Amino acid sequence: MNVIKTVYFSLILSCFTFACTEKPINPPSMDTTGTITLNFNLLQNDVAYSLLDVVTHSVINKRYKITDIKFYVNYINVMDTSGTSYQVSDYNLIDFDAGDTSLDIEVPLGKYTSINFALGIDSITNYGNPNGYAVDHPLGLGSDMHWNTSLGYLFVMVEGLSDTSSTGVGTVTNIMKYDIGTEALYRNVYRPINIAIADVNTHESIDFYIDIDDFFYNATDTIDFAIENLTHSTGSGFGLAERFMNNFYRAIQ
Numbered sequence: 001m002n003v004i005k006t007v008y009f010s011l012i013l014s015c016f017t018f019a020c021t022e023k024p025i026n027p028p029s030m031d032t033t034g035t036i037t038l039n040f041n042l043l044q045n046d047v048a049y050s051l052l053d054v055v056t057h058s059v060i061n062k063r064y065k066i067t068d069i070k071f072y073v074n075y076i077n078v079m080d081t082s083g084t085s086y087q088v089s090d091y092n093l094i095d096f097d098a099g100d101t102s103l104d105i106e107v108p109l110g111k112y113t114s115i116n117f118a119l120g121i122d123s124i125t126n127y128g129n130p131n132g133y134a135v136d137h138p139l140g141l142g143s144d145m146h147w148n149t150s151l152g153y154l155f156v157m158v159e160g161l162s163d164t165s166s167t168g169v170g171t172v173t174n175i176m177k178y179d180i181g182t183e184a185l186y187r188n189v190y191r192p193i194n195i196a197i198a199d200v201n202t203h204e205s206i207d208f209y210i211d212i213d214d215f216f217y218n219a220t221d222t223i224d225f226a227i228e229n230l231t232h233s234t235g236s237g238f239g240l241a242e243r244f245m246n247n248f249y250r251a252i253q
Contacts, residue, residue, distance in 0.1 A: 034107060034109060034201070034202035039205060041101070044211065051066055053065060054172050056168070058213050060216060060225070062168060063168060068095075068157070068159045069096040069159075072118070072138065073119075076089040076117045081113055091139055116188055116189060116190040119186070158244075159178075179232050180248070184242070221243055223247070
């Protein structure tokens with residue numbers, strides 16, 4: 001697969017417990033902060049992708065389309081040049097179908113060398129009652145990301161359709177649904193940055209790119225989405241869920 005973007009695989013961290021997240025040292029005051037916008041963009045084989053576009057996987061050579069992608073961007077931490085880490089946001093939901101593909105974070109004035117966030121929810125919150133949140137809160141029932149009180153929340157949800165014909169010119173109607181959750185699939189995404197927030201008027205941005213082909217392929221594993229098309233992260237489905245989650249978080253560049 002042609003990869004033109006910088007790869008940070010060796011820098012991406014994974015973690016599985018709430019201990020992996022950091023609490024804010026000092027919640028920043030709005031009059032001493034600037035803004036960083038996080039933008040999430042879809043690619044397919046390094047070319048801009050829009051939901052519902054039918055494409056041919058660059059390695060698997062089968063046609064498919066993605067109809068929805070949702071995932072949590074939680075416990076966002078930024079680290080400054082002194083090594084001090086600030087948790088600047090708690091719960092955020094990226095929802096491509098709804099057009100919610102960016103978010104703003106307020107950070108203290110300073111120079112920053114890295115940002116990291118969780119694709120997941122800490123164990124206490126994960127098994128809490130979603131009715132305790134407003135419907136439109138990222139953890140509220142309106143997110144459609146809550147399974148039930150025994151399983152908690154989905155961390156990542158990807159849906160689509162594929163062509164299962166041997167000719168590759170059949171109808172793209174075979175359901176693909178990857179519902180990823182549970183504590184064992186909590187992952188942390190890390191990105192080195194070089195951003196200076198000089199004053200309250202400073203507004204910087206960070207672009208993340210997600211190549212949908214990478215959901216199904218890496219150098220050591222291929223997920224044939226025409227066959228391995230459904231998982232709910234539990235029981236016999238856990239193995240596929242783990243493979244998909246590992247691909248998904250590595251796909252965020």
